[in-house]
Amino acid sequence: MAAPLEALAEYFKxxxxxxxxxxxxxxxxxxxxxxxxxxxxxLSQALVSKHLKLLTIAGVVARxxxxxxxxxxxxxxxxxxxxxAAEKQLLTAREQQLSALQAVL
Amino acid sequence: MAAPLEALAEYFKxxxxxxxxxxxxxxxxxxxxxxxxxxxxxLSQALVSKHLKLLTIAGVVARxxxxxxxxxxxxxxxxxxxxxAAEKQLLTAREQQLSALQAVL
DNA sequence: CTGCTGTATAACAGATACGTGATATCGCAA
DNA sequence: TTGCGATATCACGTATCTGTTATACAGCAG
Numbered sequence: 001m002a003a004p005l006e007a008l009a010e011y012f013k014x015x016x017x018x019x020x021x022x023x024x025x026x027x028x029x030x031x032x033x034x035x036x037x038x039x040x041x042x043l044s045q046a047l048v049s050k051h052l053k054l055l056t057i058a059g060v061v062a063r064x065x066x067x068x069x070x071x072x073x074x075x076x077x078x079x080x081x082x083x084x085a086a087e088k089q090l091l092t093a094r095e096q097q098l099s100a101l102q103a104v105l
Numbered sequence: 106m107a108a109p110l111e112a113l114a115e116y117f118k119x120x121x122x123x124x125x126x127x128x129x130x131x132x133x134x135x136x137x138x139x140x141x142x143x144x145x146x147x148l149s150q151a152l153v154s155k156h157l158k159l160l161t162i163a164g165v166v167a168r169x170x171x172x173x174x175x176x177x178x179x180x181x182x183x184x185x186x187x188x189x190a191a192e193k194q195l196l197t198a199r200e201q202q203l204s205a206l207q208a209v210l
Numbered sequence: 211c212t213g214c215t216g217t218a219t220a221a222c223a224g225a226t227a228c229g230t231g232a233t234a235t236c237g238c239a240a
Numbered sequence: 241t242t243g244c245g246a247t248a249t250c251a252c253g254t255a256t257c258t259g260t261t262a263t264a265c266a267g268c269a270g
Binding site: 118122124148149151152155170172173174 | 258
């Protein structure tokens, strides 16, 4: 039933780099080719290519060559729900850090 | 509205190590002191201490000294929902990798 | 105080990940 | 074929992370 913790950890690692999240955000509104993502994010082409490859291997995005361009697309928009859930949980954590701090002061 | 991607990435990083997830799982059923977590997980005492410190800094668990023992407790059980959501999303990603593979074969 | 248990930290080695610059490859046009 | 734009990969330096060993520190018993 439970995926091994190693697999889960690896999946979390996919979203644990800011630039990779930036690439994902660029793809939020629809498929883009590499150059478009580069312009969207301001990252170097080589770096974008690497992150896109990782996201592809992780099964988060799909690679679709079209002529001389290569388009990438988010496969399941559920990842954005996951990002949102994490962000919400992050805020909760920050809140509780604060109240823990107040309990001390 | 949106937390900076850096903060979000850092939060994901918290859950991106198998041993840290193992420590979290050990705390699922309630507060434990360090030695109990060590026994639960089979990890070394120093390592458990490190991971617990990280989880504390991240605001995921709380540290509560009790006599000569130190108990750690998950602050918001919502993290377990997050873990579950991620696991589900991971399975979805695997599925779509498979169907993409079938589309090629 | 001394000693003991539990916990935290320091220092280190090894592994892993990131970003860059250069280069290779692909697809197409002429 | 050559040339060109788009994408991928290689090689490298650097930084970050992990786990271990050893040590330090805290709290309590005697």
